[in-house]
Amino acid sequence: MSHNAHRTGSKAGNIRCPANIVFGSSLLSYRGGNSSARTLTLLRGQYILSAQLGKNFINVWEIQRKDQLQQKIVCPGVVTCLNASPDGLFLAAAVAEAIYLWEVSTGKLLSVLSRHYQDVTCLKFTDDSSHFVSGGKDNLALVWNLSSVIQLDLGHTPEPRHVLSRHSLPITDLHCGMMGVQARVVTASLDQTVKVWELSSGELLLSILFDVEIMSVTSDPCEYFLFCGGSDGNIFQVSLCSQGLSRDRPFQSDTEQNQNQIFKGHTNMVGCVSVSMDGTLLLSGSHDETVRVWDIQSKQTIRCLAHKGPVTNAVITAAPANMFLPDSRPAVPLPRFSRHLNTSEGDGRESGEVCVRLGLYTQQEEEESYLLKAHRLNALMNAVTDKSVFGDGENTKVRVAELEDEVHTLKKINKDLYEFSSQLLTKPT
Numbered sequence: 001m002s003h004n005a006h007r008t009g010s011k012a013g014n015i016r017c018p019a020n021i022v023f024g025s026s027l028l029s030y031r032g033g034n035s036s037a038r039t040l041t042l043l044r045g046q047y048i049l050s051a052q053l054g055k056n057f058i059n060v061w062e063i064q065r066k067d068q069l070q071q072k073i074v075c076p077g078v079v080t081c082l083n084a085s086p087d088g089l090f091l092a093a094a095v096a097e098a099i100y101l102w103e104v105s106t107g108k109l110l111s112v113l114s115r116h117y118q119d120v121t122c123l124k125f126t127d128d129s130s131h132f133v134s135g136g137k138d139n140l141a142l143v144w145n146l147s148s149v150i151q152l153d154l155g156h157t158p159e160p161r162h163v164l165s166r167h168s169l170p171i172t173d174l175h176c177g178m179m180g181v182q183a184r185v186v187t188a189s190l191d192q193t194v195k196v197w198e199l200s201s202g203e204l205l206l207s208i209l210f211d212v213e214i215m216s217v218t219s220d221p222c223e224y225f226l227f228c229g230g231s232d233g234n235i236f237q238v239s240l241c242s243q244g245l246s247r248d249r250p251f252q253s254d255t256e257q258n259q260n261q262i263f264k265g266h267t268n269m270v271g272c273v274s275v276s277m278d279g280t281l282l283l284s285g286s287h288d289e290t291v292r293v294w295d296i297q298s299k300q301t302i303r304c305l306a307h308k309g310p311v312t313n314a315v316i317t318a319a320p321a322n323m324f325l326p327d328s329r330p331a332v333p334l335p336r337f338s339r340h341l342n343t344s345e346g347d348g349r350e351s352g353e354v355c356v357r358l359g360l361y362t363q364q365e366e367e368e369s370y371l372l373k374a375h376r377l378n379a380l381m382n383a384v385t386d387k388s389v390f391g392d393g394e395n396t397k398v399r400v401a402e403l404e405d406e407v408h409t410l411k412k413i414n415k416d417l418y419e420f421s422s423q424l425l426t427k428p429t
Helices: 370-383 393-426
Strands: 002-004 014-020 025-031 040-043 047-051 057-062 069-074 079-084 090-095 098-103 108-113 120-125 131-136 141-145 162-164 171-176 184-189 193-198 204-209 214-219 225-230 235-239 248-250 270-275 281-286 290-295 300-306 311-314
Touching: 040 079, 047 079, 079 120, 090 120, 098 120, 120 171, 131 171, 141 184, 162 193, 184 214, 193 214, 193 225, 225 270, 225 281, 270 311, 281 311, 290 311
Parallel strands: 171 214, 204 248, 214 270
Antiparallel strands: 002 014, 002 311, 014 025, 040 047, 047 057, 057 069, 079 090, 090 098, 098 108, 120 131, 131 141, 141 162, 171 184, 184 193, 193 204, 214 225, 225 235, 270 281, 281 290, 290 300
16 A cells, blocks of 8 residues: 655645555555655555545544545644554654644543654554554654553553654654563654664664665564665665674674665665565655665565655555455544543533543563462461461451461362372373
């Protein structure tokens, strides 16, 4: 799926959906909107959302009804980037330095995050929708825990889980890998570096220095390689599995080894890149008004699709089933989206409405194991000698007897488990 936006904004742009990226045949074309980079997203496989270039609203199309806008989501200002969570429950959009988070099922604005100091340039969710990452012109990338952002305590200002602050110039793109909270996050910047981070700890794992500014970045699903789109039109392939890889690594385009790791064909900056799920094809969109499909192994162009303006968004995705059923409608209609927090009076909820949200991640505790319970009970038994803890002597004796019975039961369970395990392990095959 590639998005075509005109440089002048005077004509309507197109969202083109090829049926097959190798053959390049166009399946659907959605007319009526121009978009800048990172402002196109697919919601639930049923809607296409595209922020209007230079305007304060988001265009929404039902994916199988290309000729009719479903609605326009009015925003407080011009949207600089846009992304929907993979589970389809939340929509995040940036307006200047603020991030707006909506609940898709109700259209309610859940939170407004103002932690960046300059415009936000990119937003990405993790594949499990538990976190999202924002990058901005303030050189910062922020990792947000979704459950802490949508908590019920509106008096508490959410803070990012990590602040990734090793870039020296604005961040142009970012990519979240697989495995949810254990994912790797990749950031690209005008400082000519691409950095790889560990999402769970916020630790910098790798920094790659290029000869040019990097405008887009992605990886293959197995995360063997990074693909970095440069301002000069080249796409650089970087191995993440090299032996003896240091944390700081230069990528010099003039060396013979690196020359074989460059996709050459675009004549202007590469603003978007995407890899197929099998890791064999690379899709790239450029300001030279073309989309190219590459064979990754040979670095050769398989298909070149011409557009009538700079290509600002391009992504490979599985075709939703509804795309081929013109008479079908989305299973869940899209509500009207609110522009303000707590639009209704009182606590922001209508009469009879119940709001259920996730609790804070830090407050979620695992069930106590029987060994920890035994240790805790033993500590309580040692404490009963102090009458001020449990009262007079008679109550103390009753409490001690109860604790001794529970510890005896736990010891019996432990013995039975040990004997069962021994029998199972020594049983002849």
